[in-house]
Amino acid sequence: MQPPFDAIFDEAEHRYLKPDELQEMRQYVFSLKDRVSTYQMIRDRELSLMQQVADQIQYTMPDAELAALERSLKNAMLSLRYCSMGMVLNDPSFVQNRLLGWLSDSMQIHNSSAIDRAVFRLIVQQLAQVLTSQQMELFQPFLNLAQAVLPAPVEEEMLTVAGMF
Amino acid sequence: MLNQIQRLSQATEGRYATDEELSFLADYGRSFDLRVQTYQKLQASEALIVQQVQAKMKAMDATLFQSGQEDITNKWKRDTLRTFRYAAAAMLADDPETLRERFLFWFQTIMRAFGAQRSCGVTYTVMQEVVKQHLIPPQANLILPILEVNRRMLGTV
Amino acid sequence: MANLLWSGATAPSHQTLTKLKNPKKHNHYGFKEFFQFDATQGTIVDWNDSQNILTTEDFIIGLVEGLEEEVGDASAATMYTIGCEWGQKDAFFFEKWFEKEFDRGIRQTNLLFLLETWWWPFTAQGWGRWEIDLGERKQGFMFINIFDSAVARTLGDVGKPVCYLYAGLFAGFFTELVRKQLSCIEIQCYSMGETYCKFLLGGQERIDAASFWLNEGATARDIEKRLKSGELR
Numbered sequence: 382m383q384p385p386f387d388a389i390f391d392e393a394e395h396r397y398l399k400p401d402e403l404q405e406m407r408q409y410v411f412s413l414k415d416r417v418s419t420y421q422m423i424r425d426r427e428l429s430l431m432q433q434v435a436d437q438i439q440y441t442m443p444d445a446e447l448a449a450l451e452r453s454l455k456n457a458m459l460s461l462r463y464c465s466m467g468m469v470l471n472d473p474s475f476v477q478n479r480l481l482g483w484l485s486d487s488m489q490i491h492n493s494s495a496i497d498r499a500v501f502r503l504i505v506q507q508l509a510q511v512l513t514s515q516q517m518e519l520f521q522p523f524l525n526l527a528q529a530v531l532p533a534p535v536e537e538e539m540l541t542v543a544g545m546f
Numbered sequence: 547m548l549n550q551i552q553r554l555s556q557a558t559e560g561r562y563a564t565d566e567e568l569s570f571l572a573d574y575g576r577s578f579d580l581r582v583q584t585y586q587k588l589q590a591s592e593a594l595i596v597q598q599v600q601a602k603m604k605a606m607d608a609t610l611f612q613s614g615q616e617d618i619t620n621k622w623k624r625d626t627l628r629t630f631r632y633a634a635a636a637m638l639a640d641d642p643e644t645l646r647e648r649f650l651f652w653f654q655t656i657m658r659a660f661g662a663q664r665s666c667g668v669t670y671t672v673m674q675e676v677v678k679q680h681l682i683p684p685q686a687n688l689i690l691p692i693l694e695v696n697r698r699m700l701g702t703v
Numbered sequence: 704m705a706n707l708l709w710s711g712a713t714a715p716s717h718q719t720l721t722k723l724k725n726p727k728k729h730n731h732y733g734f735k736e737f738f739q740f741d742a743t744q745g746t747i748v749d750w751n752d753s754q755n756i757l758t759t760e761d762f763i764i765g766l767v768e769g770l771e772e773e774v775g776d777a778s779a780a781t782m783y784t785i786g787c788e789w790g791q792k793d794a795f796f797f798e799k800w801f802e803k804e805f806d807r808g809i810r811q812t813n814l815l816f817l818l819e820t821w822w823w824p825f826t827a828q829g830w831g832r833w834e835i836d837l838g839e840r841k842q843g844f845m846f847i848n849i850f851d852s853a854v855a856r857t858l859g860d861v862g863k864p865v866c867y868l869y870a871g872l873f874a875g876f877f878t879e880l881v882r883k884q885l886s887c888i889e890i891q892c893y894s895m896g897e898t899y900c901k902f903l904l905g906g907q908e909r910i911d912a913a914s915f916w917l918n919e920g921a922t923a924r925d926i927e928k929r930l931k932s933g934e935l936r
Binding site: 386393395407411414417424465 | 547548551555558559560561562563565568571572574575578582585586589628631632634635636638639641644645648649
Binding site for chain 1: 724733
């Protein structure tokens with residue numbers, strides 16, 4: 382779906398917006414209250430949420446390199462910020478253009494898929510405790526955009542005699 | 547809104563927005579129904595409004611529709627209708643800045659190229675009067691400032 | 704020995720939704736409308752299918768100072784020459800896209816409208832806004848004012864004119880347009896403390912006269928007055 386306000390000027394000189402286009406706008410405008418309050422909730426809880434995630438990841442991945450953990454956590458925090466703004470604007474392309482491009486590159490370069498996935502899982506868990514189900518429903522599609530660029534876990538094939546030489 | 551949204555997303559790059567920075571969204575939400583109402587009223591009355599503006603202007607000064615020997619009434623109608631629709635869009639979006647950026651800055655140079663500033667000045671002055679007769683005051687208060695932006699940008703030398 | 708097949712890059716083409724929906728739209732100068740940003744290709748293609756790059760003021764400074772370091776005083780003439788070649792090529796480029804967009808030849812078009820249409824993409828690209836004064840065209844010369852010259856604004860007040868690129872651009876473009884040999888000189892510059900830049904465009908004689916008067920310390924206003932009264936030396 383094109384971001385709600387972009388279409389208003391596109392054909393302005395040729396025609397007015399059709400009733401269904403206006404209806405689509407109305408839907409978005411009236412959803413703004415919930416979007417903004419969800420955003421504010423995520424914002425206000427960011428610190429405690431990330432602290433929980435940081436504590437838990439160190440517990441579940443004690444052997445992980447500290448620098449890698451830090452990077453993963455920072456990226457996750459940024460993802461939260463961009464995804465939540467994307468949700469307010471109801472604009473997936475915002476998340477795509479501002480975040481996903483460099484995020485997926487960064488994750489691939491640093492080969493941190495295991496940590497990233499674990500951090501992401503923990504964030505979702507924490508969010509579920511902080512947001513109402515309605516708020517989660519609003520935010521989930523945008524969070525999923527970030528999740529989609531997490532590199533696939535590297536499968537280690539079990540070596541058998543057949544694969545020896 | 548487009549412009550404000552752009553500024554919001556740029557200003558808050560990498561961080562969260564404050565409640566104050568988000569407040570324009572709620573303001574817009576409150577004004578939305580009135581804007582749609584006004585938009586649809588303008589849509590329904592546009593032909594009549596343009597016609598009435600043309601009649602008033604002709605009565606004031608018929609030469610406003612002459613460029614040398616050429617009768618530019620049709621050109622005026624096309625340009626006026628186009629500008630009117632852009633104004634309605636800008637009112638709906640609460641975004642005179644985007645109106646300027648996507649239309650008025652460029653159109654101003656064209657009007658200057660054709661020496662049409664006087665005609666534009668009169669057009670958007672008269673249009674404000676005519677529009678007031680078609681809308682109730684709360685509706686008029688949304689569109690008149692935009693028409694004034696048009697007048698200032700297109701109608702001053 | 705392997706044969707390398709090189710498929711040349713295809714010419715860039717502006718394909719935003721706006722243009723696809725409405726290719727003849729004339730007001731297409733909003734930032735996101737005029738420029739198509741393609742992050743995967745790393746290209747910026749404008750409405751007229753020309754490729755663009757974004758540069759900072761550092762680039763302009765580097766260009767100007769680097770050139771000065773290389774060729775010293777000849778840098779002004781070099782920039783002017785570059786501008787001329789650019790203007791000439793741009794005239795052909797412009798003719799093509801104008802005729803495509805307006806279904807009309809450039810020579811059958813209202814001159815002022817034509818010129819505004821030529822310059823507007825430059826404004827959109829950040830070269831500055833302009834004002835043309837064709838009042839003396841019957842005498843064979845004209846003035847062009849530039850507001851927010853990218854070069855002058857970047858270099859700031861350095862006490863001498865700096866917009867040689869612009870002067871060359873105008874000379875090259877208008878020479879091609881009117882099919883007469885024209886030159887151009889900047890007679891007033893933001894980089895000399897003025898609020899805008901002023902250019903004189905005309906035949907070599909007049910440009911030489913203006914250059915002479917400038918060297919003698921004449922102001923733009925003096926030069927304008929002398930030219931309008933028919934002086935040539």
